[in-house]
Amino acid sequence: xxxxxxxxxxxxxxRPDQTPNFSAIxxxxxxxxxxxxxxxxxxxxxxxxxxxxxxxxxxxTAVGPWAEYIADLDSDALLQGLRDMLRMRxxxxxxxxxxxxxxxxxxxxxxxxxxxxCGFQRQLSGGDMNFPTYRQQSLLIAADxxxxxxxxQVYSNGCDPLEGRQLPxxxxxxxxxxxxxxxxxxxxxxxxxxxxxxxxxxETGEIAAGWIGDGATASNDFHAALLCASTYRPPxxxxxxxxxxxxSTYTGVATGGARTYAARARGYGIxxxxxxxNDYLAVAAVSxxxxxxxxxxxxxxxxxxxxxxxxAHSTSDDPSAYxxxxxxxxxxxxxxxxxxxTHLIGRGAWSEERHVQAEAEIxxxxxxxxxxxxxxxxxxxxxPTSPATIFKGVYAEMPAHLRRQRQEMGY
Amino acid sequence: xxxxxxxxDAMDVKLAQDxxxxxxxEDVGYFGGVFRCTxxxxxxxxxxxxxxxxxxxxxxxxxxxxxxxQGMRPCVEVQFADYVYPAFDQxxxxxxxxxxxxxxxxxxxxxVRMPTGGGIFGGQTHSQSPEALFxxxxxxxxxxxxxxxxxxxxLIAAIEDPDPVIFLEPKRLYNGPFHGDHAGKSTGWxxxxxxxxxxxxxxxxxxxxxxxxxxxxxxxxxxxxxVYVAEAAAERAGVDAEIIDLRSLLPLDLDTIRASVExxxxxxxxxxxxxxxxxxxxxxxxxxEACFWHLKSPLQRITxxxxxxPHATEWDYFPGPDRVARALxxxxxx
Numbered sequence: 001x002x003x004x005x006x007x008x009x010x011x012x013x014x015r016p017d018q019t020p021n022f023s024a025i026x027x028x029x030x031x032x033x034x035x036x037x038x039x040x041x042x043x044x045x046x047x048x049x050x051x052x053x054x055x056x057x058x059x060x061t062a063v064g065p066w067a068e069y070i071a072d073l074d075s076d077a078l079l080q081g082l083r084d085m086l087r088m089r090x091x092x093x094x095x096x097x098x099x100x101x102x103x104x105x106x107x108x109x110x111x112x113x114x115x116x117x118c119g120f121q122r123q124l125s126g127g128d129m130n131f132p133t134y135r136q137q138s139l140l141i142a143a144d145x146x147x148x149x150x151x152x153q154v155y156s157n158g159c160d161p162l163e164g165r166q167l168p169x170x171x172x173x174x175x176x177x178x179x180x181x182x183x184x185x186x187x188x189x190x191x192x193x194x195x196x197x198x199x200x201x202x203e204t205g206e207i208a209a210g211w212i213g214d215g216a217t218a219s220n221d222f223h224a225a226l227l228c229a230s231t232y233r234p235p236x237x238x239x240x241x242x243x244x245x246x247x248s249t250y251t252g253v254a255t256g257g258a259r260t261y262a263a264r265a266r267g268y269g270i271x272x273x274x275x276x277x278n279d280y281l282a283v284a285a286v287s288x289x290x291x292x293x294x295x296x297x298x299x300x301x302x303x304x305x306x307x308x309x310x311x312a313h314s315t316s317d318d319p320s321a322y323x324x325x326x327x328x329x330x331x332x333x334x335x336x337x338x339x340x341x342t343h344l345i346g347r348g349a350w351s352e353e354r355h356v357q358a359e360a361e362i363x364x365x366x367x368x369x370x371x372x373x374x375x376x377x378x379x380x381x382x383x384p385t386s387p388a389t390i391f392k393g394v395y396a397e398m399p400a401h402l403r404r405q406r407q408e409m410g411y
Numbered sequence: 412x413x414x415x416x417x418x419x420d421a422m423d424v425k426l427a428q429d430x431x432x433x434x435x436x437e438d439v440g441y442f443g444g445v446f447r448c449t450x451x452x453x454x455x456x457x458x459x460x461x462x463x464x465x466x467x468x469x470x471x472x473x474x475x476x477x478x479x480x481q482g483m484r485p486c487v488e489v490q491f492a493d494y495v496y497p498a499f500d501q502x503x504x505x506x507x508x509x510x511x512x513x514x515x516x517x518x519x520x521x522x523v524r525m526p527t528g529g530g531i532f533g534g535q536t537h538s539q540s541p542e543a544l545f546x547x548x549x550x551x552x553x554x555x556x557x558x559x560x561x562x563x564x565x566l567i568a569a570i571e572d573p574d575p576v577i578f579l580e581p582k583r584l585y586n587g588p589f590h591g592d593h594a595g596k597s598t599g600w601x602x603x604x605x606x607x608x609x610x611x612x613x614x615x616x617x618x619x620x621x622x623x624x625x626x627x628x629x630x631x632x633x634x635x636x637x638v639y640v641a642e643a644a645a646e647r648a649g650v651d652a653e654i655i656d657l658r659s660l661l662p663l664d665l666d667t668i669r670a671s672v673e674x675x676x677x678x679x680x681x682x683x684x685x686x687x688x689x690x691x692x693x694x695x696x697x698x699x700e701a702c703f704w705h706l707k708s709p710l711q712r713i714t715x716x717x718x719x720x721p722h723a724t725e726w727d728y729f730p731g732p733d734r735v736a737r738a739l740x741x742x743x744x745x
Contacts, residue, residue, distance in 0.1 A: 166512050182512070193474055194475060194485075195477035197477070198477065199481065202481075223467075224469050225470075227467065227470065394549050395573075
C-alpha cells in the first residue's frame with residue numbers, strides 16, 4: 001500500500017502523566033554471552049553488540065563465563081568497588097546539597113551510573129588516560145583522587161586545582177588519568193583517539209579511553225572518532241554511556257532506527273560490546289577484557305554501557321517536566337549499589353548492618369572534607385581569587401597585549 | 412626556493428630534528444599534498460610520521476589536539492582555509508583553551524597549516540581569508556608569511572611554539588610573488604631575493620613584523636599577497652609608503668606599527684578578507700588608540716568587498732594595486 005510520506009518522531013516510553021514503562025527493553029539473562037578472544041573482530045562481535053553482557057542474575061549471583069573471567073576479583077576487590085560507589089554517591093549528595101544552599105553555582109550528579117566509572121577505573125593502570133564527559137566523576141573517585149581537589153574545583157575556591165577558571169564539575173587531572181573536561185560535547189572522543197595514536201607512536205604501553213553519552217553520539221566527533229579509531233587502530237576504548245536521556249531528549253532521538261549504539265560502532269569496523277551498566281561485576285569483567293585487548297595491541301573496542309540517569313540532568317534541570325515520576329524505580333536493571341550489595345551479602349562478605357555502617361562512615365568522611373574545603377571559600381562566603389589569574393596560562397608566555405590588559409586592570 | 416619548497420623544507424628539518432613532530436592531513440602522505448608542500452616527506456621519514464587522513468577536518472584537528480596534549484608536535488594540514496569550518500569547534504573550543512582551562516597541566520603545541528587567499532580564480536571555497544575568525548580567539552597564534560624565507564622560519568617557529576598556531580599560507584604566493592597585475596607576466600621566486608632560503612634550521616620570532624619598504628609618507632599595514640600589491644600600488648601612486656608586512660597577526664607587533672605611524676602620520680590597512688569585522692578593523696582601532704595625536708589623515712582600509720568571493724568577477728573583487736594606489740593618494744591629499 002502506498003501513501004503519503006510521514007515523519008517519525010521518537011517518543012520516550014512514558015511522559016510525566018503516565019506510568020513508567022520499560023516493557024520494550026529486552027533484558028537478556030545473565031551469563032548468556034561468552035567471553036570472546038582478545039583479538040575479537042568486528043564481524044564476529046554482532047551478538048555482543050546487539051545482546052547484553054550481564055554477570056549478576058536477579059538473585060545477585062554471579063553467573064556465566066564473564067563471572068569466571070573475573071574469578072580472581074575477590075570479595076575485598078568487590079568491597080572496594082562498593083565503597084567507591086558509596087563514596088561517589090555521598091559526594092554527589094553533599095555537593096548537590098551545597099548547590100541548593102547557594103555554596104556553589106552548579107552541580108551535576110551521576111546517580112545510577114556509579115558502577116561504570118568506578119568499575120572501569122579500577123581496571124586501568126597509571127599513565128592510562130580517560131577522556132571523560134562531565135558525568136564520569138566516578139573515574140576520579142575510583143582513582144582515589146583527593147576529595148579536597150574534587151570539591152575545591154566545584155567551589156572554585158582556594159583548593160581548586162583550576163584556580164576558578166572552569167565551571168564546577170569540569171575537572172582536570174593529568175596525574176589521575178583524567179583529561180580536562182570541556183563543555184563542548186563530543187570533542188574529547190576524537191582527542192582520545194589522537195592521544196592513543198600518540199601512545200602507540202611513542203610506545204608508552206599506555207592506553208586511552210574515550211567517553212560519550214547517548215545524546216552526544218549524534219555529534220560529528222563521534223563519527224570522527226570511530227572512523228579514525230577504525231582506520232589507525234590505536235589503543236583506545238570508546239565508551240558510550242547510554243543512560244536513556246540527553247537532558248529532556250529521549251535516547252530514541254539519537255539512536256534513530258538503530259537497535260543499539262554498540263551496533264553503530266560495529267558499523268565502522270570496530271568490535272563492540274553492550275553491557276549491563278548497573279552490574280558492577282559485568283563492568284569490571286568487560287573493562288578488564290577491553291583493557292587487556294587494547295594494551296595487547298589488538299586495536300580499539302567500543303562499549304555501550306546500558307544504564308539509566310536517575311538524577312536530574314543537572315541542578316538546572318527538573319526531569320518531572322518531561323519523564324514519568326518514579327521511572328528510576330521501574331528501571332529493569334535496578335540500582336548498581338543495591339545489586340552489588342546483594343551479591344556481596346549472598347557470598348557472605350557483607351551484611352545489611354555493615355552496609356548501613358559503611359554508608360554512615362563514608363558520609364562522615366566526605367562531610368568532614370567538605371567542611372575543610374568550604375573553609376577555603378564558597379559562593380556565599382567567597383575568598384576571592386586574584387583577578388590577575390585571568391591572564392595566566394592563556395599562552396605559555398604572556399604576550400604584550402595581555403600584559404597591557406592585566407596592567408589596565410591594576411595588576 | 413619557492414614558498415612550497417620552503418614550507419616543505421621547514422617540515423623536513425623539524426621531522427629530522429624532533430621525533431615528536433608529525434605531519435598529517437588529506438592527501439599529504441604518499442601523494443605529497445595537492446600543493447606539493449609535503450612531497451617526499453613520507454618516503455623520507457616514514458608513514459608513522461607523515462600520513463593521510465580521512466576527509467574530516469574536525470577529526471584531523473581533534474586527533475592532533477589529543478596527540479599534542481600527550482606530548483607530540485603535530486603539524487597538520489587543512490587542504491584549503493575555506494574548509495577549516497568543520498574543525499572550528501576543535502580549534503576554538505579545544506586547542507585554544509586547553510592550557511587555560513586545565514591550569515597548564517595539559518597543553519596543545521599544535522600547528523594547523525592552511526592555504527589561504529584568492530587571486531587564483533578559486534571562487535567561493537578556494538579563495539577565502541578567514542584570519543579574523545582566529546584572531547578573535549584567545550589562546551591562538553595566527554601567522555601568515557609572504558616570502559619563502561619567512562615561510563620556513565615562521566613554520567619552524569610555529570612547530571616549536573608551545574601553543575596552537577594557525578598558519579595561513581597565501582597560495583597565490585606559493586610559486587612566486589604576485590603584485591596584483593593578473594594580466595602581466597608572473598615571475599617565480601628564483602628571481603626574487605626572498606627566494607633565497609638557507610639550508611637547515613633557523614626560525615623567525617612569532618609576533619614580529621617586518622618593514623618591507625621603508626618610507627616617510629604613509630604607513631601601509633599588509634600581510635600575505637597584499638604586501639606585493641601594496642608595493643605595486645606605492646610605485647603607481649608615486650607615494651613614499653612604508654610597507655609593513657605584519658607576518659604575525661596574533662600576537663601583533665604593535666611596537667613596529669606604532670613607530671612607523673608616528674613617523675608617517677598616515678596609515679592604510681590592506682587585506683584580501685571581507686571588510687566588516689575583518690582584521691583591518693582591529694588594526695585601525697589599535698593605530699587610532701596608539702597614534703591618535705600623530706595622525707594627519709583618516710585611517711583607511713582597502714579590503715575585499717563584503718560579499719562571498721566570486722569567480723568571474725575576481726579582479727573586481729580582489730583589492731588590486733589601483734584601489735590601494737587611490738587610497739594612498741587620498742591619504743596624502745586629506
